[in-house]
Amino acid sequence: DGGITQSPKYLFRKEGQNVTLSCEQNLNHDAMYWYRQDPGQGLRLIYYSQIVNDFQKGDIAEGYSVSREKKESFPLTVTSAQKNPTAFYLCASSIESGTGRNSPLHFGNGTRLTVT
Amino acid sequence: DQQVKQNSPSLSVQEGRISILNCDYTNSMFDYFLWYKKYPAEGPTFLISISSIKDKNEDGRFTVFLNKSAKHLSLHIVPSQPGDSAVYFCAARGWGGTSYGKLTFGQGTILTVHP
Numbered sequence: 001d002g003g004i005t006q007s008p009k010y011l012f013r014k015e016g017q018n019v020t021l022s023c024e025q026n027l028n029h030d031a032m033y034w035y036r037q038d039p040g041q042g043l044r045l046i047y048y049s050q051i052v053n054d055f056q057k058g059d060i061a062e063g064y065s066v067s068r069e070k071k072e073s074f075p076l077t078v079t080s081a082q083k084n085p086t087a088f089y090l091c092a093s094s095i096e097s098g099t100g101r102n103s104p105l106h107f108g109n110g111t112r113l114t115v116t
Numbered sequence: 117d118q119q120v121k122q123n124s125p126s127l128s129v130q131e132g133r134i135s136i137l138n139c140d141y142t143n144s145m146f147d148y149f150l151w152y153k154k155y156p157a158e159g160p161t162f163l164i165s166i167s168s169i170k171d172k173n174e175d176g177r178f179t180v181f182l183n184k185s186a187k188h189l190s191l192h193i194v195p196s197q198p199g200d201s202a203v204y205f206c207a208a209r210g211w212g213g214t215s216y217g218k219l220t221f222g223q224g225t226i227l228t229v230h231p
Contacts, residue, residue, distance in 0.1 A: 004159070109158050
C-alpha cells in the first residue's frame with residue numbers, strides 16, 4: 001500500500017536539543033510539505049519542497065530546517081532556536097504543486113513532539 | 117493574518133440531521149478549495165474539493181458550496197452519522213505570487229454527531 005510514514009509517533013526531548021522528524025513516502029509524489037498543528041490554530045506550513053534538492057520556507061520556518069536529498073524523504077529538524085517546539089507535526093505530499101495543483105495533499109499520521 | 121477562517125470551533129448535531137460547516141477566506145488569489153477530516157492522533161484525510169469556477173460539488177453525503185462574491189464556502193453533510201464526528205479543516209490553494217501551490221488551512225471545526 002502506498003502512503004506516507006512518519007516516525008516516531010511520539011518523541012520527547014530536552015530543551016536545547018535538536019531533533020529530526022522522519023517522513024517517507026512511496027507515492028512517487030514530487031511535492032512534500034511539513035505542517036504543525038497547535039490547538040485553535042489549524043495547520044501552519046513550515047517548509048515545502050516541490051522537487052528533489054529544492055525547498056522553500058513556509059509561513060513559520062524559523063527554528064526549523066529541512067533537506068530533500070531523495071524524492072521519497074523529507075526530514076524536518078527542529079532546532080534549539082525554535083521557541084515553542086512542542087506540537088503535532090504533520091508531513092504531507094502531493095503529485096505536483098505546479099501544474100498538478102489541484103491534487104489534494106496526502107498526510108502522514110503525524111509525530112507528537114514534546115520538549116521539556 | 118488568518119486568510120482562511122472557520123469561525124465555529126465546534127458543532128453538535130443529531131444523527132440523521134444535516135451538518136453545515138462554514139469557512140470564510142480573504143485572499144482572492146485562492147482558486148481551489150478543499151475540506152479535510154481529521155481524527156485524533158491521525159493525519160487529515162481528503163474529503164471533497166471545489167474549483168473556483170464552480171459553485172457546487174457533490175460526493176455522496178457530502179456537498180461543498182462556494183460563494184465567490186462572499187468569499188465563503190460551506191460543507192454540508194446529510195444525513196449526518198456518528199462516524200462523521202471528527203475535526204473538519206477547510207483549506208485553500210493559491211494560484212499566484214508567493215501563494216502559488218501552497219495550501220492555507222482554517223483553524224478547524226470539531227463536529228460531534230450524537231446517536
